[in-house]
Amino acid sequence: MTSVPHPVGDRPAPIAVIGMSCRVPGAEDPAHFWLNLVGGVDSVGAVPPHRWTDRAHGAATAGTPANSAAAAAARENAAAAAGSAVPAARRGGFVDDVEGFDAGFFGISPREARTMDPQQRLLLELAWEALEDAAMPAAEVHGSRWGVFVGASADDFRLTYLTSGALDRFGHTGSSRCMLANRVSHHFGFRGPSEVVDTGQSSSLAAVHRALTALRTGECEAAVVAGVHLNLLQRVTDQIDLWGGLSRDGHCRTFDARADGYVRGEGGGCVVLKPLDAALRDGDPVQCVVLAGATSNDAGRGGLTVPSADAQYEAMTAAHAAAGVTPDDIVYIELHGTGTPVGDPVEARAVGAAVGRGRPQGSPVRVGSVKTNIGHLESAAGMAGFLKACLMLRYGQLPPTLHHSAGNPAIAFRELNIEVVTRLENRPFGDGEAVGVSSFGMGGTNVHVILGPAPAAARERLDDTEEEPTVWCLSGRTPQAVRELAAALLDHPFPTGRPPVGAVAEALVRRTHWEHRAAVVGAGWTHLREGLAKVAAGHGFAVPADWLTAAGADGVRCVESASAYVHGGDSASVRALVGDRPRRALGLPTYRFSRETFPLPGGTAPAAPEPDVPPAPVRDVPPAPVRAASTGPEPPPRSGQPPCSGSGNAPAGAAGPETEAAPKTAAAPTAVVVAETEAGPETGEAGPAALFRVTWLRTAPGADREWLVRSVLERELAVVLGGSVPRLDPDLSFTDQGIDSMSLIEFLDRIVDATALDLSETVLFDHPTLSELAQRVDKEMESEHG
DSSP, rough: OOOOOOOOOOOOOOOEEEEEEEETTTTTHHHHHHHHHHHHHHOEEEETTTTHHHHHTTTOOSSSSOOOOOOOOHHHHHHHTOOOOOGGGEEEEOSSOOTTTTGGTTTHHHHHHSSHHHHHHHHHHHHHHHHTTOOOHHHHTTTSSEEEEEEEEOOOHHEEEEETTTTOOOOHHOOOOOOOHHHHHHHTOOOOEEEOOTTTTTHHHHHHHHHHHHHHHOOOOOEEEEEEOOOOOOHHHHHHHHOOOTTTTOOOOTTTTOOOOOOOOOEEEEEEEHHHHHHOOOTOOOOEEEEEEEEEOOOOOTTSSSOHOOOOOOOHHHHHHHTTGGGGGEEEEOOOOOOOTHHHHHHHHHHHHTTGGGGTOOOOEEEETTTTOOOOOOOOHHHHHHHHHHHHHHEEOOOOOOOOOOOOOTSOOHHHTEEESSEEEOOOOOOEEEEEEEEEETTTTEEEEEEEEEEESOOOOOTOOOOOOOEEEEEEHHHHHHHHHHHHHHHHHOTTTTOHHHHHHHHTTTTTOEEEEEEEEESSSSHHHHHHHHHHHTTTEEEEEEHHHHHHHHHHHHHHHHHHHHHHOOOOOHHHHHHHOOOOSSSSOOOOOOOOOOOOOOOOSSSOOEEEEOOOOOOOOOOOSSSSSOOOOOOOOOOSOOOOOOOOOOOOTOOEOOOOOOOOOOOOOOOOOOOOHHHHHHSSOOSSHHHHHHHHHSSSHHHHHHHHHHHHHHHHHHHHHHOOOOOOTTTSOOOGGGGHHHHHHHHHHHHHHHHHOOOOOOHHSSOHHHHHHHHHHHHHHHHHHO
16 A cells, blocks of 8 residues: 555546435434534434344343343343443434334335335435425426435345244335335336445445446436435344444444444435536536545455455545545545444554545644444445535534544554544535545445535525515425424524525425415515414414515515415416526425334334224215115215315415315215125125125115225225225226235235126226226126126
């Protein structure tokens, strides 16, 4: 290893980072992640309750009786609650609610969601949030040649699921690692490369490097790049502890004299990448740029898990050459920095040779590691470091590295010309300056990526004094989602200052708009914050009291556009009002997902109940003139009607309460239900098919019978999907509603069992909607039974 850098060439066309999202220990979005970084927050703690249930169910390490595992876990959690020391293997960086997921938002049935790896579920939400952060409506990029690259290596869910004894047809796609990327591509309709990258702990930064290559060779127009890792099994942590990689006191002390290992972490992050020239052309928000990356391998220059300084140096200098930068250009390096006695000195020697010694003595390269804040996110660790670098470039600050009090004596800091950042420093980045990010995988795959600041003309402008009449559009699939979004905007930290209100309006109107909507009208942050408070309290239309007299013609246009949006879903009028300028409000709160719990296999949480399957519906009006029969419960309302806006009907100039309008539902036709015991004496048969036949015969022909049949079909489909289908459209094809072919085959089998009709599989292709299928089944019943 020498300290002579590779020759520097011309800089390649930069790649812009136009959207970001994350879910990391202590933070659910980049803004709060950044607050924790600059605040020096340590987000490592004890294992959450009900996590690592494999230990409670009998898993144990060597020397620990299996039957004592549950008691040991209970003692350790009690110690944590009391503030006592917790063993390192019972500490980590954890994210909240890995069992929660908004399945309905993504058109996924409860049954399928229960057998989906939580990493798949998390990636869907992160991808949506990153697109919203980029002010990129999902419908506008559906069918585009976008790529998806995911760094991942953990199979905790798959191992648990396959040994749970509760296998399901959906479990194959739900637990396969390839679906981490393919599920995202499928949902968003991306037609470019869709790949899962596994290089161990460097997986997510390797995914970034792979995306850069695909973008520059034209394989894709833009890319969604993510890293994900969830710690679901105690046994994996036990194995790493036996290997000797974990810190004894549960702290990562990068480059510190007390460094003795790392602490495990979990989470995920996602970025949207696009060539800079295309991003500027399209008015996309530019957070920073990626200049280049490079990879290398240790290639047996040491033990299998012993890092090589030469190999790390080669990755770094190759990245410098590809990016067209010199050591003088590198202001800061986000280290791999695991805090291990062997790894830290090796990495320090590589950094010193590649950068430190190439800089003037006395001007050391600054270094640090996010692992001291959130733990080692393993396959998502590179993405965590990448996001930290993006935020540093955006905000112009260097966050402190925690748990560093005295330098590791095995590292010659002065000679290598490197310095650990231990306190928050203001350090705006100028044109030509750069930040490096390193990530190294077990087995020797090393990745280094170079980033730079956004072009001056594309940087976010912060000015909360500017006043211009504008409209903020908020929407959600539920009224609660609208209220929560308003509250999130109201409480958003805006770490270095607020953007102009017009820039926020431009970003919000560029999002996907749902059936429940609210609008806030105003001319400055005071007006708009007052309006957000009203929407958060349940109002749907917030306008300052004196607006129409004080704001003039522009104010009237704002009210008219806001009214058209709230009551008719017309976002075009608001877009015309705010204009199509570059979107420079970065890092706004994104969609507020609901949280339905889907317990992990073998978890202690109660299993989800079987769907409530009512009998065929009855009306609360007199039935058709047939023989008296017993009645069942009220039917659910007809599905498939477009829900009304949840907005209020307040007049202009006031804030009106948000009303949750009921779906437009036609009156249900007459139908009756007979008890199953009645079918036997009359027909000599028993069972659901006989009951259905008797009920069908007693129902008035025409619309009443079709409604009865459709209700039965909805019931059977709900059983197949493991729960109700809240947004089932009877006139939209099953395929377009995300119902896969295997579920349709199972659905057909249940229809045959429920009706005793002989129906072939072709009926699903010839009659691909619920309405058409109900009509066909009704005709078959007419043919069979008259």
